């Protein structure tokens with residue numbers, strides 16, 4: 061595993077510590093405690109571009125910063141989305157924002173899902189809960205060049221039907237037959253006719269050409285650990301399995317050590333890792 | 348449907364894969380091809396557990412009645428999976444109801460018939476028990492994961 065910190069020269073070149081004021085274009089609530097902020101970047105960041113899986117530091121003026129993955133289509137110009145779970149004071153402050161309010165943005169940071177390695181292969185996109193947000197740009201990227209990929213299978217698990225993110229898109233992806241979509245929840249009421257159970261269970265319903273499949277996995281760490289084990293048990297090569305890790309971030313450029321996990325800095329070496337790089341660190345109590 | 352057709356159908360189900368010819372013959376005498384329409388109850392909580400099902404297509408949801416909340420669905424069984432093991436364990440009663448949430452085709456296996464055969468032929472009985480133990484182990488694992496309520500764990504949006 062490479063452990064690399066930013067050199068001062070790197071930092072000067074891109075001014076990664078400078079936050080840019082950006083207006084909020086739209087706030088959409090995905091479920092009771094998760095919302096998507098669409099930012100209008102046309103004037104503030106006209107040249108902004110990002111890769112699927114990268115994150116931005118969002119600054120609530122007077123309060124502080126939080127690292128949030130970009131959840132929109134990397135090919136779309138003019139706006140970017142961040143899908144946010146309201147869990148603390150900063151994310152609650154973001155939840156109270158409305159159209160026209162300003163927040164600070166710096167980024168994008170971190171490694172990305174290597175979408176190109178899946179060209180000519182089948183793709184599994186396995187996610188749980190908020191983990192679908194950092195993977196949504198992967199789906200968009202693949203759909204833009206759909207014929208370059210084999211089967212594309214989205215597996216998604218949520219707590220209940222009401223907690224699922226991007227429900228309209230999940231349905232659209234499933235209906236247009238470009239993506240095989242399997243969704244499961246932990247519990248359902250009598251109106252839920254879909255799968256109930258853990259996301260790993262969905263793998264038993266699909267026949268895989270395992271040696272020719274690339275898997276991108278994002279969700280709670282325990283879900284990723286079990287999913288990675290199951291994918292490996294189904295003969296998907298470990299080097300074709302990628303995960304995205306989550307830790308507290310502060311500088312986002314490999315200086316402060318806040319996001320350190322064993323020998324790696326999530327903000328700089330991650331958040332996206334190939335399974336063999338990160339497996340020894342998954343769900344380690346001391347980390 | 349002839350025994351031969353049923354054998355072919357059974358052989359496609361993962362629960363049966365690798366079963367010896369003799370054991371398959373023993374099993375087939377207790378098997379029947381069945382269908383359920385969406386909304387139809389396959390098993391009912393409290394009733395005698397006289398069968399179990401190898402799901403071929405469709406989906407069956409396990410449902411438990413929670414007063415004030417109606418039927419709470421806690422697990423589904425789909426193609427290639429097995430529904431029910433209470434037929435093997437006294438007092439042979441269903442603890443949950445199972446409702447087809449999509450049109451479902453399955454092989455129904457008569458529990459009493461199988462119990463007798465398991466008692467009479469211990470090698471067949473052990474084979475059945477091993478396979479069901481695997482099903483149970485997977486179910487217990489899945490239930491543990493659901494108990495963790497992992498999506499309720501606090502994460503903000505990929506990073507925090």
Ligand code: FES
Nearest residue numbers: 310312316317327
């Ligand atoms: S957030 Fe500072 S080193 Fe990663």
